[in-house]
Amino acid sequence: xxxxxxxxxxxxxGIVGAACADEFARRGLRVAxxxxxxxxxxxxxxxxxxxxxxxxxxxxxxxxxxxxxLWQALRPELPPDVEYEQCGTIWVAADEQxxxxxxxKHEYYGRLGVPTTVLDAQVLxxxxxxxxxxxxxxxxxxxxxxxYPPCAARFLMERAQKLGAQVQLGASVxxxxxxxxxxxxxxxxxxxxxxxxxxxxxxxxxxGIQIKKRKGHLVITDRYPGFLRHQLVELGYLxxxxxxxxxSVAFNVQPRRTGQILxxxxxxxxxxxxxxxxxxxxxxxxxxxxxMPALGPMSAVRTWTGFRAATRDRLPLIGPWPEDKSLFLAxxxxxxxxxxxxxxxxxxxxxxxxxxxxxxxxxxxxxxxxEEHVHA
Amino acid sequence: MNSDSQQRFDVLVxxxxxxxxxxxxxxxxxxxxxxxxxxxASAGGQIWRRALNGVETVEAAxxxxxxxxxxxTTSFGxxxxxxxxxxxxxxxxxxxxxxLRYQNLVVATGARERFLPFPGWTLPNVMGAxxxxxxxxxGLPIRGKRVVVAGTGPLLLAVAAYLRKQGAEIRIICEQxxxxxxxxxxxxxxxxxxxxxxxxxLRKELAxxxxxxxxxxxxxxxxxxxxxxxxxRNGKTEVIPCDFLACGxxxxxxxxxxxxxxxxxxxxxxxVDDLQQTSxxxxxxxxxPTGIGGVELALVEGQIAGLAAAGxxxxxxxxxxxxxxxxxFARLLDRTFRLxxxxxxxxxxxxxxxxxxxxxxxxxxxxxxxxxxxxYTRCGMGPCQGRICGPATQFLFEWNPDSVRPPVLPAxxxxxxxxxxxx
Ligand SMILES: Cc1cc2nc3c(=O)[nH]c(=O)nc-3n(C[C@H](O)[C@H](O)[C@H](O)COP(=O)(O)OP(=O)(O)OC[C@H]3O[C@@H](n4cnc5c(N)ncnc54)[C@H](O)[C@@H]3O)c2cc1C
Ligand SMILES: Cc1cc2nc3c(=O)[nH]c(=O)nc-3n(C[C@H](O)[C@H](O)[C@H](O)COP(=O)(O)OP(=O)(O)OC[C@H]3O[C@@H](n4cnc5c(N)ncnc54)[C@H](O)[C@@H]3O)c2cc1C
Numbered sequence: 001x002x003x004x005x006x007x008x009x010x011x012x013x014g015i016v017g018a019a020c021a022d023e024f025a026r027r028g029l030r031v032a033x034x035x036x037x038x039x040x041x042x043x044x045x046x047x048x049x050x051x052x053x054x055x056x057x058x059x060x061x062x063x064x065x066x067x068x069x070l071w072q073a074l075r076p077e078l079p080p081d082v083e084y085e086q087c088g089t090i091w092v093a094a095d096e097q098x099x100x101x102x103x104x105k106h107e108y109y110g111r112l113g114v115p116t117t118v119l120d121a122q123v124l125x126x127x128x129x130x131x132x133x134x135x136x137x138x139x140x141x142x143x144x145x146x147x148y149p150p151c152a153a154r155f156l157m158e159r160a161q162k163l164g165a166q167v168q169l170g171a172s173v174x175x176x177x178x179x180x181x182x183x184x185x186x187x188x189x190x191x192x193x194x195x196x197x198x199x200x201x202x203x204x205x206x207x208g209i210q211i212k213k214r215k216g217h218l219v220i221t222d223r224y225p226g227f228l229r230h231q232l233v234e235l236g237y238l239x240x241x242x243x244x245x246x247x248s249v250a251f252n253v254q255p256r257r258t259g260q261i262l263x264x265x266x267x268x269x270x271x272x273x274x275x276x277x278x279x280x281x282x283x284x285x286x287x288x289x290x291x292m293p294a295l296g297p298m299s300a301v302r303t304w305t306g307f308r309a310a311t312r313d314r315l316p317l318i319g320p321w322p323e324d325k326s327l328f329l330a331x332x333x334x335x336x337x338x339x340x341x342x343x344x345x346x347x348x349x350x351x352x353x354x355x356x357x358x359x360x361x362x363x364x365x366x367x368x369x370x371e372e373h374v375h376a
Numbered sequence: 377m378n379s380d381s382q383q384r385f386d387v388l389v390x391x392x393x394x395x396x397x398x399x400x401x402x403x404x405x406x407x408x409x410x411x412x413x414x415x416x417a418s419a420g421g422q423i424w425r426r427a428l429n430g431v432e433t434v435e436a437a438x439x440x441x442x443x444x445x446x447x448x449t450t451s452f453g454x455x456x457x458x459x460x461x462x463x464x465x466x467x468x469x470x471x472x473x474x475x476l477r478y479q480n481l482v483v484a485t486g487a488r489e490r491f492l493p494f495p496g497w498t499l500p501n502v503m504g505a506x507x508x509x510x511x512x513x514x515g516l517p518i519r520g521k522r523v524v525v526a527g528t529g530p531l532l533l534a535v536a537a538y539l540r541k542q543g544a545e546i547r548i549i550c551e552q553x554x555x556x557x558x559x560x561x562x563x564x565x566x567x568x569x570x571x572x573x574x575x576x577x578l579r580k581e582l583a584x585x586x587x588x589x590x591x592x593x594x595x596x597x598x599x600x601x602x603x604x605x606x607x608x609r610n611g612k613t614e615v616i617p618c619d620f621l622a623c624g625x626x627x628x629x630x631x632x633x634x635x636x637x638x639x640x641x642x643x644x645x646x647x648v649d650d651l652q653q654t655s656x657x658x659x660x661x662x663x664x665p666t667g668i669g670g671v672e673l674a675l676v677e678g679q680i681a682g683l684a685a686a687g688x689x690x691x692x693x694x695x696x697x698x699x700x701x702x703x704x705f706a707r708l709l710d711r712t713f714r715l716x717x718x719x720x721x722x723x724x725x726x727x728x729x730x731x732x733x734x735x736x737x738x739x740x741x742x743x744x745x746x747x748x749x750x751x752y753t754r755c756g757m758g759p760c761q762g763r764i765c766g767p768a769t770q771f772l773f774e775w776n777p778d779s780v781r782p783p784v785l786p787a788x789x790x791x792x793x794x795x796x797x798x799x
Contacts, residue, residue, distance in 0.1 A: 038748045045751055081752070150751040222759045222786065258733075263789070276782055278460040285793035296790035301759050303781055303792070 006032045006166070009181045009191030011173050011205065013037075014044040015149055015341040016330050017197035018156040023345035025163035027353060032189055033157070033165060034181060036172035040153030043199050046306020047338045048218065048254055048262055049152070050231050051145040052089055054336060055108055059315055059363035064336060065114060066359050067343030068143065074342070081151040083257045089144035090119065090128065090230045092251070092291065093136045098235040102139040109141065116141050130227055130294045146231060146254055149338045156341075173198075176205050179326040193352060195328045196321075200307035202331040206321060209366070211332055214310040215271040217281050218264050222299040225259030234291060249284040251291040263288050263295065265335075267308075274305050308334045318344050318364040319351055328352070329366050381474045383449070385411040387685045388465070388478035390456050390633060393421020394671050395663025396484035397439045398678030399685070403482070404446035406686035411476060412448050413467055415455040415785070419443065421486055421663075422506060423671055439675075457783035457791070459637055468791045480658045480685040483634050483646070484678060487627035487664035489531075490767050492715075493729045493737065494722035496596030496605075497623070505535040505624035512542055519543030522618040524605050526550035526593045528713045529626035530670075537581040539622070546582070547616050550591035550607050552625070553713055558589055561712040568705050570672060592719060596621055608718075626713050628767040629665040635780040644770075651692055652681035660685050669706030676702055720772050729772075730765040732758020737772075746775035759786055 008024045010017045013035035024031045035041075051071050055061045071084070078084050093099045102118055109116045117140040124131065124138045161167060172184040176196060181189045196202050196209075203209040234251040252264040266284045271277060281303060289296050309332050311317060317332040330344050337344075343359070350357035362368065387403040389396045392414030404410040416425060424436035443450070454467035454474065465476045489504045496502065503511070505525060512518045523544045525536045528551055536546050551558070562575075591609040596602055604617045631641055640647045640655035646665045648654055654661050662677035669677075676699040683692035723729065725738035733754040743749040746756070746769060755769070756762030761784075762777070769775050783792065 038745070038751065040751060041747070154752055219789065219792065220757075221789065278458075278782075282793050285789055289790065289793060296788065296793070298789050299759065299786045300783060300789050300792055301761060301786045302757065303783070 006030045006189065006191040008193040008195060009034065009189050010195040010197055011176055011181060012197035012199060013039045013157060013167065013169065014042045014197065014199050015040060015153040015338055016199065016333060016344055018153040019341040019345035020195055020197055020330055020348060021160035021165045022156040023349045025160040025165045027349055031160060031165040032191065033167045034171050034173055034189065035169050038169055039157045040150035043306045043308060043337065044149045044153050046216065046218065046304055047149045048264055049147045049149045049338050050254060051147060051339045053109065053114055053141065053144060055105060056314060061112065062359045063340050063343050067340045070342035070346065071145065079155055081148065082155055083148040084145060085257055086143065086145040087255055088140055088142040088230045090232050091139040092131065092232055092234050093138055094234065094236065095136055099136045101235050102137060105139050114141065114143065128229060128232060130292050132291055132293055144231065173205060177324045177327055192326060193328060194326050195330055197330045199331055200309040202309060202329065206327065209317065209329065210312055212269055212310045213272065214308040214334065215268040215305055216264065216308060217266040217276065217284055217303065217305050218262060219285065219300050219303045221261045222301055223259035224261060224298060228253060228255040228261055247280055249280065249287045251287050253288060253292065276303050276305060310334045316340065316344060316364050317366045318348050319361055319366055322367045383411060383474065384477040385409050386479050387482065388476055389482040389484060391421065391484035391486055392419040393484060393486045393663060393674065394424065395674035395678035397443055398675045399482040399484055399662055399682035400448045401439065401442040401446045402679045402682035403686040404448045406683060406688045408686040410448045411451065413451045413454050413456055413476065415453065417452050419450065455785045456633060457785045457787040466791065468787050473791045473794055481660065482681045482685050483659065483661045483665060484663045485630040485633050485665055487629050487668060488763065489624040490626055490628045491764050492625050492719055492722060492768055492771065493727050494593055494595060495724050495727050498728050498731060499596050499598050499602050501602035501619060502596050502621045502623060505531055505622040508620060508622040509535045509538050512539060520545065521620055522547050523620040523622055524548055524616055524618045525622045526607065527624040528552045528715065529624065531624055533578045533582065535622055536585060537578045540581060540585065546585045547618050548586045548588055550593065551587065551589050552592040552716055552719060553589060555589040557712050561708055564708050571705060593621065593623060594722065625715060627664065627668045629668065631665050632780050632784045634661060634665060636782065636784050650696065651684035651689055652677055653684060667706045668709055669702060673702040673706055715771055729768060730755040730758065732760050740769065740773065746777060
């Protein structure tokens with residue numbers, strides 16, 4: 001791999017790097033991918049795999065919804081181990097204020113062509129009988145789905161490899177730029193296009209990227225088939241995802257095909273170690289039990305953590321890096337990178353190939369306003 | 377949560393097998409305030425919980441008595457699953473949770489059986505040797521049943537003898553080690569008179585039962601349950617009709633808790649100094665996690681660890697000589713019952729390796745590491761947390777296990793949620 005020159009060298013074999021490799025390869029480019037670990041072992045291994053249309057901003061909605069449609073189109077090709085399941089999301093409203101948000105969301109999604117159903121307390125209780133009684137209602141988004149991210153990343157990478165992509169695993173990258181990728185052992189790989197897809201670690205390779213690590217915890221239970229049917233997220237989640245400074249937790253549970261329940265979620269800045277933080281874990285599980293008391297006696301078999309790549313305006317960084325014309329970014333996906341990986345790859349490669357993208361790339365460009373100046 | 381409790385000890389012992397009992401007794405006799413926790417309903421560990429033969433029960437009774445008179449606070453049916461902060465362990469019972477605070481800790485978590493996958497090993501009535509013994513002890517009818525005992529290690533003989541006493545018909549004992557290795561083992565045993573007398577006793581009890589060396593199971597057959605076993609016996613294949621297959625490939629130390637605590641592990645065993653202290657000051661380890669060495673070694677190590685944890689290192693030193701003698705036996709065990717490479721080829725492509733997640737051998741072979749296999753196949757991600765398939769894949773593919781995260785044993789969501797931050 002070292003002697004050749006490539007059209008594109010992608011650093012990072014998470015789901016974003018894998019999707020980019022696949023996209024470049026399908027457009028006929030010669031691609032190489034380098035990762036210090038195995039495919040899908042970073043945040044991709046830690047993520048919940050909720051494929052969700054999110055309306056935090058118009059640009060976020062456009063990217064998540066576009067990507068969701070790309071996942072839907074890919075569905076017939078996905079192998080069983082990707083466990084793609086269109087279980088739908090229910091946004092749970094605990095009070096009237098959150099119910100107002102349900103109606104706003106319903107109207108917004110509907111206007112943009114995404115079907116949703118407003119649920120009153122009774123229907124909600126019938127759909128998810130293990131929710132605590134006394135919820136005000138909810139919003140069902142039936143096209144949302146879940147999948148198993150490491151196998152999804154592996155599927156994309158293998159598809160790219162079948163089209164000739166070269167993948168080098170276990171190789172740590174020390175430096176990128178000026179059409180080169182230099183590994184820690186000194187080997188250099190040349191490529192006209194270099195893509196930094198190293199997720200939460202992207203700023204280590206590209207000076208000046210405004211990304212912060214945002215740590216998350218998850219817990220998985222033993223198998224309880226039928227206990228949960230939809231991905232359930234509290235509407236208070238928005239308050240949690242939006243807080244830029246404080247640690248926060250939110251009720252966010254997901255049914256796995258195995259009958260296991262995945263329990264989230266937490267968000268922390270300034271935590272650099274992978275170790276489980278007992279205090280935030282405790283808060284997260286207390287929150288989950290507030291919504292679903294029946295989770296309490298369930299057997300938890302594992303806990304883990306992962307790092308989201310957070311940007312200041314909560315939108316990813318996709319496109320050319322202004323300071324080096326060979327260098328492109330595909331990072332900053334925070335808690336939505338599994339969902340938005342496919343669309344990220346599509347609009348990045350569209351941009352590079354001069355094709356018209358289905359959604360405008362401008363809101364995600366690294367040069368966008370609000371992202372360019374460096375804060376201490 | 378009912379009756380949540382908080383307790384404080386000078387010396388806390390995790391595990392109530394021979395090593396833990398000895399550690400707790402000696403630490404308490406030295407005047408320390410001592411607690412001992414075990415996840416079973418009573419003390420004794422793997423060997424003493426079920427009365428096996430006269431010799432061992434006398435010894436067991438002696439240690440139980442010492443434990444009692446030394447005033448050790450015992451707590452049974454509690455699984456230690458996490459250390460939320462230094463000096464605090466959490467243990468979960470069937471309907472309670474306790475917080476255990478300690479100055480010094482003795483980890484005596486023992487060992488479990490190693491299973492190796494082969495076609496049919498997941499059929500009903502194919503069981504761990506120690507597992508079948510335990511089930512018979514708790515009432516499984518075995519009288520008149522035909523049993524094949526297979527695998528490796530001295531445990532096979534003990535189990536066979538026990539089952540026979542309960543009326544089982546032992547068709548054959550298959551030991552994978554070669555007779556040459558076993559002869560060497562036998563010849564070296566003169567240094568361990570207790571082991572010789574145990575061995576002779578077992579031999580007597582097993583008179584007329586065929587004991588085949590160089591032999592191992594190739595496949596278990598049956599529809600709904602086990603009907604027969606194909607074995608490789610000295611190079612030849614033989615089919616033996618039977619009702620049970622009791623199978624165990626020696627023991628694997630339980631090092632998950634020490635790993636969580638941050639103790640250094642090397643070659644699969646917890647590293648300890650002369651005083652049984654691990655790489656972490658104030659945390660001691662005794663018994664099988666430091667090396668599979670049998671009950672005598674577990675007892676000496678336990679005594680040394682208990683004394684050292686109670687600040688009696690001088691008295692601990694007086695036991696070094698005894699420990700040295702029994703350590704020799706541990707090395708002998710390791711050498712004699714090392715698994716032969718042929719056992720790596722027992723699985724066919726379809727043979728399930730991870731029973732929790734139904735992962736067949738073919739799906740594992742394509743991966744280069746435990747981490748990758750785990751990520752893409754979920755091998756080891758089920759409720760046994762890789763305790764069975766981890767050691768198997770370590771032997772089959774030479775994969776190294778991952779780091780350990782809480783909970784080290786499955787725990788209720790509400791227990792994880794009550795991890796109190798010290799205040
Ligand atoms: C707890 C949690 C829950 C989440 N839930 C969801 C969800 O439900 N839905 C959703 O859409 N998203 C979710 N996410 C977000 C999602 O997981 C991430 O956005 C996504 O995985 C990012 O993928 P990536 O490829 O950019 O990064 P990663 O998967 O982190 O990949 C980066 C890769 O770069 C490699 N790398 C880094 N530095 C170097 C170097 N110097 N040299 C070589 N290789 C390097 C790493 O080894 C890694 O493989 C969640 C995240 C967390 C933490
Ligand atoms: C299945 C089996 C059967 C055996 N049968 C025989 C036999 O018949 N004859 C013979 O000579 N030797 C037998 N042995 C070997 C015997 O166990 C050892 O020689 C010796 O007893 C080791 O003592 P120990 O104290 O180190 O460990 P153990 O006796 O294994 O005791 C460790 C104790 O710690 C407990 N424990 C572990 N982790 C936790 C936790 N996180 N929380 C709470 N408690 C915990 C365990 O449940 C166990 O009770 C057997 C071993 C096994 C695994």
